[in-house]
Amino acid sequence: MAGGVKKPVNIFKLKNLNEPKGVFNWRLWFAVCSFGLLGAARGVDEGLINGAFNSKTFQASINYASYSETEQANIKANVSAMVQVGSIAGALIAFLVCDRIGRIWATRQLCLLWILGIAIFMGHGNSLGAVYAGRFVAGLGVGQTPVVGPVYIAEIAPASIRGLCTCIFTGCVYLGIVLAYFTNYGAQVNIGDHTPNRWLVPTSLHIIFAGLIFFLTFLQSESPRYLIKKGKYEEALKTMSRIRQLPPDHEYVVSEITAIRAAHEEEMEATMGSSWTGVLKEMFLIPNNAYRLYLALSVQILSQWSGAGSITLYAPDLFAILGIKGTNESLLVSGVFGIVKLVAALGCALFLVDVIGRKRALLLGITLQAIAVIYIAGFLTAVPELGVDDDYVLPSSEASASRGAIAMIYISGVGWALGWNSMQYLLTAELFPLRIRAVATSLAMTLHFANQYGNSRAVPVLLLATKLGGITPGGTFWFFSAVTILGGLWVWFFVPETGGRSLESMNRLFELPWYKIGRYGNDDADRIDVAIDEKQVDMLGGAAEHVDVVGEKRTSREV
Template structure:
């Protein structure tokens, strides 16, 4: 009897086990809340992808052309304006968004962004029979979408624990790929299932934009405001409640983190009391701003965005025109989703940010240059056939390998990376400049790609390959490592060359 009693844990051991169990429960709950917050705010990424992918198919529908009274001679002009004005709105919103996020916070800014986008989407859905009204609606939707793309990376970076920041920050790109994928199949479904004389054929895909937009706006009611923004505004009690919510408790580590955040904010405010735009031109700040601009410019220069908009045209260079190019584009969308998902779920916090960006660019360069060589020597037939030649199969495989590499590197990583490299004082304008470059070159490359394809043919692949090679070299020379570091630690790093870490 005495021996059996001696095997039971003492009361002190019971308390210790209870504390360990509570800590484990809190950690699990904290991860769930972090994933929920990331999913809600990154619905802006889904909206971005869906909106980008849906319009191309809609503009080719006979029902839309009939309702808006334009023919094939006006197709290119209409496509350019419908896509370009949305991107112009997004570009302009980047410079309007950061003062908004600073004054009202990340949460309210995203709610306003959602509301503005919904206004634009509603006008697009109404059958106005007026292309100018449709163009204005695209511009309005672009303003809402652009503002969201500025607020999302800030919100994510400021609320995530450092060990989850890369993974959840990469949700934006993953959700973007889901949006693109959904748009391809929605367009395909309504085109086949609804008569071309019925306006619902184009109104359904356009109107469905309201669903993710409403989820983004209403989802804000389920999450707290950014802890760092609240601390910056002197709302310390609310900031502490926000941090407790996202970390699911008030452990010693949470208390330490709160003290670190407060110390970081106080140090930044003491350094310079009133922010002025000219601060962005100061040596260290300018290097960070330029890095953000360059990273997002490089993201667009990989060629992936051009593929997202003009997939069928690219695949027609390989297999010829016809239904095969549409099927290959749909498969391309599925590959994007799977590749980005695998990276986000299993590799985003296990791999070096810097090394992945360098390696991804180098691999994409090889894929594009090899594709250019094959297409040059084995051109596609003028009309697509039922049988794809071996050269076509090889180049299709190379393009799918390219999109896998992109979604393991330059697709998801620029979003968390750019939001990490700025101290809190200049994070809003810094991220805004970076995202503005994303919108600017999104516009530039989407506008020029159709002309590149028609005039350069296989040379288009070669051009993207050269761009990717340059990106790899520049990333090796200048990018720094941020994985596993707190935002405060990154903010105190100086941007100077280092053989092992680039900047660091």
Template sequence: MESHELLDSSSSPLLASPSSTAKISLIPARFRIYWLAVVLCCGAFLFGYDTGIIGGVLTFDSFHDDFRYQKAEETNVSSMSVGTQQAAAFVGCFAVWPVNNRYGRRLTTMLCSLVFCAGVVLEVVNLHSLPVFYAGRIICGLGVGGSSSVIPIFLSEMSPKEIRGRLGSYYQLMFTFGILISYWVDYGVKFMPPTSLQWQVPLGLQLIPGAVMGFGMLTSGESARWLVSKGYSEKARSSLAWVRASDVEDVEDELSSIQQGIEDEKHAVAGFTLWELLEWPNAHRILLAAGIFLAQQSTGATALAYFGPQFFSLLVGPGTIDLLLTGIFGLVKVASCGFFIIFISDRFGRKPLLLAGAAFMSICMILSSILVKIHDPGRDSGNVVPAATIALIYLNIIAFNLSWGPLPWPYASEIFPTRIREPGVACGHGMGDFLTVRYP
């Protein structure tokens, strides 16, 4: 009877508890880790969707009418809607660390989900109040910013080493996919009657992946690595056995490897002080990390993600074609990101790809500027200049997703020695984000 119950509980990831183990499982051994990856990558999808959806919403007359602001205020409303979310995400990246370290990856992810969903509720409630809407954007930013710090760590710590890189790449892919879906949702609701639902629906849809991420954690175990670091070796063994759908010797070997790795890290960081970050070799690395993240934002790809509809509207005029072009822009992003993961990610050095990407994007932007300067699309009756400019924008984003989009994170991590890797990456990323928010 006991073995029958054990098999029943392990046959469904929704019913199995993290402590249940079985030598013979009715599900594929990898199903649970892929299920965990799907749940966690909802956080990446959320960040991408939240990034992309706002640009289209701000173009709707229904949004303008409900919040009752003047046309002269449009630029300020757009800046506040985007800037508040970015600033809050920056704060969330750091604010989540003490919670993550004390209470674990699982509960922290659930908390980020709850915070994000609370922000969405404030965004969609129609009180005709921009301050309330901005408050929702801030709370959403805290949620997605916090999850962006926790989820990659959680996923990395729970993934088998032979597929860790692939699962880690899915985070970037799902972020891009979230942007893509947001563009097409904006395009679809453009044909709805211009009522409040036209802007509430695309914003409210964020609750679905937000809830999946939060409730999905109820079906998962805690990070085995975090449990070992806190001295809960038995719980770590159960969690690892659950996610591997096995309790065989491989689990014991992996657990021993985790324990040894944590001991090695403790020795490596013994006696560490923050003053070490100011010593020149380390300070140089931090400046490099900050510089590369600042350069990533300086490419303009983030601005295109947020304000794609506005950019394309300047080229082709208002209507539905601007949102259609934005949707195609999202498809190009996803396709190029997938191409990078499959064919490029680990086959070339970081520096050559970054240099080549920067050179190609510079050429695209220079040519775009020349075209727009010589032939103003707003006054030019022909279609050649807008079409050429749009093509250059698409080529630019392809180059970005093959270089400066995915590479700054592994590059920043790889330039630091183990002793200062965690604080070094945090400082470098934080400085880059701060400069981006302060000087957009």
């Protein structure tokens, strides 16, 4: 407040941190959107591969009909999941690339790997082995995207809208899914399923996105936090000034750079050695960091096994199980499903994650997802023939329940977009201190893709009848229901609210004993903030502006 006039509250923010107006400028949004497009890598693949695989011309190219039903399920699972296998390796090496050559060059090399892998896949020459190899190489690039993209965005975004900015990455996951679903649908309707190599047309969407992102990197600046980590302080100041659209000597820019540098120097003083073993010791042996790593890893496990990722990947098959017959119809409703998730992701980014907070948005999403998967599980239990007996015809008396189950697929997508899918990237990107941010995020994303691989690899087999080694569609959804409920309880007890904090002040969330952090960590951190504010006001003799313990401007108030 200044002169007794209250500043308007921004409806997109959980906290009003009084940033200068120029901070929210076109250069910031251009950078956020450019790196947010990396999210489309996963979305494009998840949306395209099922439609491409179900193309008769693709199946003919790998002699799919010559295999048994169980072998076909395994081949489909392997082709779908091979990108996840490559992504495990890609995520594992992402921190090395990200910290050695920077966020910008890391993005360029992953785009080249992505294009190379898809080129091998598209020119596989009737070889199933080449299909696997191409998708593995593409995965090496795709696996780096959830490390490089969210880390860069979190490092350049102002604290008050960091959630919104990072969730643009999530929104682009669904943008990729929507475009992929409708590209499949358009190719099916306009080209037909008997045209040779029809599946190549939608698959080229991979190359379009990778090429666009590669070009956009030449219009962006390196992360100021990365530059400070490399000791390039003057360049970091100039870059931050450019991103914030403020002069280099502006108090906001100077205080932000000072805070980042002070926090990094504090980290370096507490280092357990400059080698990679020292970094690992800091992650696992410093209690604050260990708890953050526990949160980041647990999020990946619980989110992936809640089943929503598999619903996205195998949407046409699941809609067919629930009563949507015909290739065109299943592709169309899958496309609408992608739109629903995209709108939900944008709604979460704009009106929830920085407004009601990360934790509430996550719990709301999990609740919707739990309601949906429990209903679907109950319906498939009541009609056990669905998805098991290919000759079974759904009676008219079950039509209403079938439509309800189809609607619940959409609701589960909304819940996933509001909850787990946004938070698995956002929390991971913003929890960790600068020195270990890239390696910790890389480790979390490695687990992310390992679980995604296991999930996407297992689901086609789990959906089979018990006599074929599965647990039936009903049993599969009961499993998803149990994990979703468990995840909600875990979030309630263990996850703190991180909204509205600078990356450098995040440590205060973890001052309590580990078993109290999730329930009381944010309140405790706010009390520390208030105490620091009051103490500094007293020390400054009632000055109008004051800074926190690392020199970052926190508030501007009338005293």
